[in-house]
Amino acid sequence: MSQRIYLDWNATAPVLPEVREAMVEALGAVHGNASSIHREGQAARAVVERARRAVARAVGAPAQAVVLTAGATESNNQVLRQHVRQTPDPFIVCTAVEHPSVLETVRALEKEGVRVALWPVDVRGRLKEGWLGEQLDAGATLVSVMWANNEIGNIYDVAAIGEQVQAAGATFHVDGTQALGRIPVDFSSSHIDYMTLSFHKMGGPKGIGAIVTREGLKVEALLTGGHQERGRRPGTENVPAAAGLEAAARALSTQLDAWREALGERRRLFIEALAGQIEKMELRGDTEHQLLNTINVAFEGVDGEDLLLAIDLEGISASSGSACTAGSLEPSHVVLAMGFDEASARRSVRLSFGPHTPTDDLERAAGIIAAVVARLRAMGANPPV
């Protein structure tokens, strides 16, 4: 077996070379605690502040708007839970296809008595029209919409939604994690109150993320025990990760256009290669408004888990749904929310790549997937034992 082909960028991406270099450099050269007053502390502080400025620049926000956290999951928890603490009669609305870090937090809050409504989607994962207005009229206090979906790649029109939410006087939260590095993300022009981020889906480090906040809004710490990030996120700063974050954010600022072009070319090529070799293939999601790097596909008669295991053994990494504690797969809650039954949802497979995925790899992957699909279909039709 030759080199493996990594098609699971939406889970996490290979680390960009400049990110790795920055992190290794910081691990060696900067050992201080960013809160210390001495020179080592100052050096560490400088790394953290450079990261903050780079993130702010990359997403079109002022530097003081950026709070660094340990990742998007933490950021989402912090935004949602502080809203409940700060709001007299909270009513949270989020899409039915949010990432679990939003969806499960919202469900947990619902158990604590918070009013919650999930924004339904249609069979292509598009948000139901007219629905949000009703909720805002009914007193929704926070609306949470992901900029782009991790499983089906749908891009949601956050600027338009933001305008509506703002007009109604509610708080607008956007999880921008999957959008970074794939589409332009401009915080300031999108009527967003809180945007949560991590950069590891585009080659940044894991274990660091951010909350970007509109001017004048308060960010309350989720944890207690330190005054870091101006009291908004206690805990010793992760300086090497911050160094990597700066490098990732800088790469984003300078290379997004080139990446988008590369993704578009790869997407066309990959879909063509798959469709040319495999019959009865169904592309899922809103293919008109979809991340260029994400393909959610179902092959008739082929269980997704069977396919994923079989292609893994042939050298291709992809995914579907989410794995349970023990590591077996559950059907995607996103595809279920789109109205597919469980067996059909289990057929969904997510192939996600990056601008640096070699085009040869995608052509080779299409050939391997076609062969495995043919094998599984042959066995399904005519079990050998």
Added chain:
Amino acid sequence: MSQTITDMQSCSVDQRPPSLEDAEDIKLAVQDRVVVAMSGGVDSSVTAGILAGEGYDAVGIAMRLYSTPQESYTKSCCSPDDLFDARTVADSLSIPFYVANYEDAFRERVIEYFVSEYRRGRTPNPCVACNDHLKFDILLQRSLALGASYLATGHFARIDRSGEVPKLLRGVDRNKDQSYFLFGLPREALGRILFPLGGMTKDEVRDIARTMGLETAEKAESQEICFVGGGDYKAFVAKLLSEQERTPGRIMTSSGEVLGEHDGIHNFTVGQRRGLGLSYHEPLYVKAIRPEDGTVIVGGRDELAARGLVAERCNWLSFDRPNGPIECQVKIRYAGEPVPCLLTVGADPTTAFVEFEESQRAVTPGQAAVFYQGEEVLGGGWIEEPRS
């Protein structure tokens, strides 16, 4: 097909996968890929270790069969902790490892069967059901779908491939022989299954595990029924039975003397002595259970003897239907040696009539009757009733 195998030493019993030449019907099969069913125990760990060590493209799969609450720790196989053990072993062997979620199938094919048998006053054997429906059906299909030529497990049993059709043989370690649990495999499956441990003793398996430095080398045996935490299967069954599904009734002797009452036949097993809650002038055993009216019939030790049995839903590995009665041996429970008998396969070959050479005690409906000729497993069935 019914001749006795006299000299086992002359049989070439493979402990390595045969070549792919006899696997031509599997299209796209990958040369030497073998899926190993890994439970997290020492046997399946060593199975994986042997195959990986011999250079096969070994792939570990653990079956998730039921969920246990996060905070509970169980000693049997297939709990989340065991899946992590299996993963650790696979990692140390540098082989791919996956967890397959078969909870639904396990609940339908094993747990529901298990409860329903007790409800009917019978004593089930869930390990056989798991082998038949999970390991050597769903998992085998998946193994082939993954491009494997074979599925390997850590069972102590052997497959003799020297003849035209593969034969299932007893494991060499008589204390561990698990062929009893394997009588129900489809005959075609034997050609796709490997039992690398069948020629070894348990001690040898542990030695290999130690030599290989496997995490699970000293791990304790799992003896209990895996999905019944703590081994109290009566409490487990009782929990799953609604009030309407319980059949209470009387406890009486075969002469009709009523000795007491009970609150459900699921609490009884033929041959059971303890827990009857009776005082009598001699030790009493459960002789029979009548699900129709909930009567549990008890009697002295002598009354447990049966001259034969009827088995249903038989599966034959060595023949389709023999011409006449066969002299062979039968094992009517896992613990215990096969005993000589005369086996007559019915006009419908899924029914078997058995006469023991010597009377046997506590022939238990619901348990498996497995037929042997020396080392060879001829097949078996489910005990319907004893014959006196």
